Amino acid sequence: MTVAAEGSPPLRMARAKGNALLRSEPAQGLALISPTLVYALILLVLPILVVIAHSFWTQNYLTIDRTFTLENYRVALTEPIYRDLLWRSLCISLTVSLLTVLLAYPIAYFISFHGGRHKSLWLFLITIPFWTSYLLRVMSWKVILGYNGVLNSGLMGLGIIDEPSTALLYNSTAVIITLTHAWAAFAILPIFVSLEKVDRTLVEAAKDLGDGPLRSFLRVTLPLSAPGVISAALIVMIPTVGDYVTPKLVGGKDGVMIANAIQAQFGKASNWPLGAALSVTTMVIVTMMAGATVLVIRAVQRLAR
Amino acid sequence: MPEQPSPADRPRSERAMIEIRSVTRSYGAFKALDDASLTIGEGEFFSLLGPSGCGKTTLLRMIAGFDNPTSGSISVAGQPMEGIPANRRPTNMVFQSYAIFPHLNVEQNVAYGLKRLKLQGSEEKRRVEEALAQVSLTGLGKRLATELSGGQRQRVALARALVMRPKVLLLDEPLSALDKKLREQMQVELRRLQQAVGITFVLVTHDQYEALAMSDRIAVMFGGRIAQVASPKEIYQRPVNRQVADFLGGMNFVKGEIVEENGASLVVDTLGFGRIKTDKPKAFVRNGGSATLGIRPERLRVLWDNATAKFEVAGKVVERHYFGEITHLIVEIPGLEKPLSVTETNDFGADDIPVGTSIRLAYEPEALVAMAD
Numbered sequence: 001m002t003v004a005a006e007g008s009p010p011l012r013m014a015r016a017k018g019n020a021l022l023r024s025e026p027a028q029g030l031a032l033i034s035p036t037l038v039y040a041l042i043l044l045v046l047p048i049l050v051v052i053a054h055s056f057w058t059q060n061y062l063t064i065d066r067t068f069t070l071e072n073y074r075v076a077l078t079e080p081i082y083r084d085l086l087w088r089s090l091c092i093s094l095t096v097s098l099l100t101v102l103l104a105y106p107i108a109y110f111i112s113f114h115g116g117r118h119k120s121l122w123l124f125l126i127t128i129p130f131w132t133s134y135l136l137r138v139m140s141w142k143v144i145l146g147y148n149g150v151l152n153s154g155l156m157g158l159g160i161i162d163e164p165s166t167a168l169l170y171n172s173t174a175v176i177i178t179l180t181h182a183w184a185a186f187a188i189l190p191i192f193v194s195l196e197k198v199d200r201t202l203v204e205a206a207k208d209l210g211d212g213p214l215r216s217f218l219r220v221t222l223p224l225s226a227p228g229v230i231s232a233a234l235i236v237m238i239p240t241v242g243d244y245v246t247p248k249l250v251g252g253k254d255g256v257m258i259a260n261a262i263q264a265q266f267g268k269a270s271n272w273p274l275g276a277a278l279s280v281t282t283m284v285i286v287t288m289m290a291g292a293t294v295l296v297i298r299a300v301q302r303l304a305r
Numbered sequence: 306m307p308e309q310p311s312p313a314d315r316p317r318s319e320r321a322m323i324e325i326r327s328v329t330r331s332y333g334a335f336k337a338l339d340d341a342s343l344t345i346g347e348g349e350f351f352s353l354l355g356p357s358g359c360g361k362t363t364l365l366r367m368i369a370g371f372d373n374p375t376s377g378s379i380s381v382a383g384q385p386m387e388g389i390p391a392n393r394r395p396t397n398m399v400f401q402s403y404a405i406f407p408h409l410n411v412e413q414n415v416a417y418g419l420k421r422l423k424l425q426g427s428e429e430k431r432r433v434e435e436a437l438a439q440v441s442l443t444g445l446g447k448r449l450a451t452e453l454s455g456g457q458r459q460r461v462a463l464a465r466a467l468v469m470r471p472k473v474l475l476l477d478e479p480l481s482a483l484d485k486k487l488r489e490q491m492q493v494e495l496r497r498l499q500q501a502v503g504i505t506f507v508l509v510t511h512d513q514y515e516a517l518a519m520s521d522r523i524a525v526m527f528g529g530r531i532a533q534v535a536s537p538k539e540i541y542q543r544p545v546n547r548q549v550a551d552f553l554g555g556m557n558f559v560k561g562e563i564v565e566e567n568g569a570s571l572v573v574d575t576l577g578f579g580r581i582k583t584d585k586p587k588a589f590v591r592n593g594g595s596a597t598l599g600i601r602p603e604r605l606r607v608l609w610d611n612a613t614a615k616f617e618v619a620g621k622v623v624e625r626h627y628f629g630e631i632t633h634l635i636v637e638i639p640g641l642e643k644p645l646s647v648t649e650t651n652d653f654g655a656d657d658i659p660v661g662t663s664i665r666l667a668y669e670p671e672a673l674v675a676m677a678d
Contacts, residue, residue: 204371205404207391209418209469216392219417223408301408 054276064272072277082261082278089258089282090289092172093240096179097187097293100236101229103180104187108228109221111188112195123192126185134182138249141178145169145250170252178246183239187232194228195221226301233297234290241286258282321383322347322473322505323368328377330363337363339529340377345507345522350499352508352516355526356552361509362477364526368507369475370394382472397466398475401482403458405450411437411461412446418469436468439498456487463495467502474499476508480515492518513553517541525549545586546677547597556599557645559673563596571675573598576640577618578668583675596675602633602648604672607655607664614667620645622662632656636666 030037055072058065076082111122129137144150145168152164168174198221206216244259251257258278265275323345330338338360345351353361366372368379370391379386382395397418406414415433424432437443440460450458459479466474479495480488496519499506510516516523517537524534525544533545544550547558561575571585573596581598608614623644624635632655637644647666649655658664 199402199404201400201402201404202406204391205398205400205406205465206417207371208369208396208398209465210392210421212390212392215421220406 051276051279054273055280057273059271059273061270072273073281075274076277076281082258085256085258085261086278086282086285088172088256089241090285092175092179092255092257093237093243094289095176096183096240097233097236099176099180100183100187101191101232104184104232105191105229107184108188108191108195112192112198123189126188130185135245135249137182138178138246141174141181142169142250145174145177169250171254172251174250174252175243175247175255175257178250179240179243182246183236186235190231190235191225191228194225194231198224223301226297230294230297233293237293238286238290241289242282320347321345322349322381323507324378324380325364325368326378328364328367328374328379330360330367330372331375336529338367338374341526341529341531342377343524343531343534345505348503348505350496350506350508350519350521352510352520352523353526354510354513354516354523354552356511358528359526360529361511361526365398365475365477365507365509368473369396369398395472396475397469397471397473398477399459399462399466399479401478403462403482405453405458405461405465407450409450410446411442411448411450411453414450414461415446415465415468417465432468436464439467439502440464455482456491459483459491463498467498467504471504473505473507476506478509478511481510481512488515495519517553525552527552542601543584543586543674544599544676547599550599550676555602555646555648557602557605558643559598559600559641561596561598563591563594566591571596573675575673577638577645578616578670578673581670581673583670583673586675586677589675589677592678597678598673598675600645600668600673602646605636605645605647605666605668607634607647607649607653607658608667609653612667614665616670617665617667618645619663619665622658622660622664625656625658625660627656632658634658636664 054064056068056070058067058069058071107126111119115122142149146152147164147166147169149164149168151168152161155161156164202220202224203216206220207213211219241257242259242262243257244263247255247257247260251260262275262278262282265271265278269275321344323343325341325343325345328338328341329336341360341364353364355361363372367374368381368386370386370389373387384395386394406417409417412433415436416429419429419432433446434443437446440463442457442460442464445453445457450461453461459482462479476495480491483491492515495506499519508516508519517540520537522534522536523540525532525540527548532549533540535543540549541553544553544556547556550556550558559575559578561573561578561581563571564574564580565572566585569585570582571589572580572582574580575598578598583598606614608617618638620636620638622634623637624633626633626635629651631648631650634647634649634655635644636647645666
């Protein structure tokens with residue numbers, strides 16, 4: 001086939017032309033990502049545009065009024081209920097990402113520095129909880145924290161409490177515990193990768209220059225692994241702000257988050273424009289918070305020098 | 306081979322800075338270092354020389370405190386080092402990869418170890434600047450490590466260690482990553498610096514010229530054992546065995562029959578060089594009736610035209626290799642198993658001797674030294 005193609009001049013010319021186009025590196029790169037790019041455009045950018053458009057409209061029962069208005073944003077930003085929900089969502093996601101990074105760092109450190117030949121086995125073990133569905137993992141926390149749950153029976157069996165505590169489940173603490181567990185692996189992996197990149201001779205050099213284990217960690221290992229900490233914090237923070245399932249299942253009345261309110265607007269309340277405005281507001285605030293987190297970690301890193 | 310002390314084996318200074326006594330480091334059945342004993346004097350420039358895997362870096366890391374002996378003891382400045390971690394030893398190290406902290410600039414790198422000493426701001430600044438001046442890096446303090454050339458990184462590593470004013474500076478192949486010209490320049494500078502600061506330097510290297518050019522004394526190591534400890538000249542001219550002789554540069558080996566052996570000297574009958582009387586090596590163990598003698602290629606001189614010498618051998622040039630300032634001749638001598646290599650400077654036209662020419666070579670009988678196999 002190739003022989004035949006090369007034998008016919010027009011085909012060869014066409015191919016040469018195509019090659020010339022493909023030879024430029026940007027074109028090659030673009031060709032390589034184009035399927036994903038098209039997919040992302042259709043399923044990510046278009047829906048966001050639709051949401052943004054809706055946020056400037058109003059809904060009158062079943063009909064959408066397409067006159068431009070900022071009323072939805074006024075409601076989203078000033079109505080106490082949405083302000084509180086948004087604030088709570090941000091607090092929960094900030095706490096969750098802080099806790100997750102704090103808990104994930106020692107694990108990543110252990111695997112990277114003391115994992116020896118079994119590093120990949122350790123990483124593999126960490127992924128095991130992800131073999132079951134997210135829903136099941138959230139449900140299992142219900143079993144642990146519930147009225148007749150594992151924790152209550154355990155504490156009662158030990159004689160620490162007399163009757164089951166209702167303070168464990170259906171509040172924001174339950175949401176924080178569940179989310180921290182659910183996102184642990186996503187924080188461990190980036191931190192592990194950045195710790196792997198820390199040149200071990202640098203740690204030795206720090207020791208040689210008089211630093212004990214803690215000081216050499218604080219002055220060399222931690223600052224050099226900051227990129228991993230930043231990405232871990234962002235990977236956890238950004239999706240947890242908008243988490244819907246966890247507050248729905250273990251949050252109760254006290255643990256409702258902004259995503260639940262948005263869902264209500266698109267569902268029962270039938271107010272798509274308000275739901276859209278809440279979504280856009282959340283997106284903007286999350287972006288700002290993510291940027292602020294990066295700046296804070298960088299500033300701390302600079303201070304540590 | 307057991308070492309017997311001789312004048313050249315003793316440290317230059319009376320006071321010992323590092324004492325290594327029967328140190329062994331094993332990894333399972335493998336001994337990276339096998340019963341090594343060594344005394345390094347105060348203010349000495351001492352080199353550990355050997356091929357990769359000979360245990361020289363292991364020994365250096367044990368002095369620094371990054372590794373511990375399986376048995377034996379190390380003391381620095383009269384203090385036993387057992388149980389003392391690297392951060393509390395009076396030693397500092399220049400790493401092979403330099404280990405410059407990438408998140409800090411040159412000044413911060415050099416000041417790294419000083420921070421812990423809690424010096425006054427001006428004192429710290431003064432010491433950093435002094436250290437940077439010592440390695441000719443004045444004015445580059447604000448540069449990031451990533452903006453430096455290899456040679457500059459090496460100087461930062463040196464300044465960072467020197468600023469701590471250690472009793473011992475350990476250098477792990479510090480010049481191996483530099484190109485030839487820079488390496489030679491740094492050799493001279495390092496030697497000058499060591500003499501200026503007077504700190505004991507322990508250098509690990511696999512480059513024999515580097516060790517010869519810089520050291521007061523050298524320990525040559527093979528397979529985890531110390532083969533010879535002596536001054537560069539002694540090591541080069543009177544290697545204890547063929548392995549050391551070979552590692553330190555070219556050597557022509559000549560076999561002979563021992564005709565006389567007494568306390569201090571040997572008389573050996575060789576085929577090409579006739580009867581040679583030579584000093585008996587310290588640790589000479591007679592192996593039957595034969596002995597190995599060695600002569601360095603530059604100790605053989607080409608005799609031009611009708612010139613004569615008291616001691617000469619005649620042969621035929623079989624190969625000629627040109628190296629710019631010198632020419633390497635391979636000369637076949639009747640009766641000798643292997644042809645001799647001869648290096649001759651090119652000022653008299655050794656580079657023009659055609660292959661196949663019959664020539665005569667002059668030598669001094671003292672240049673032939675006996676050694677163990």
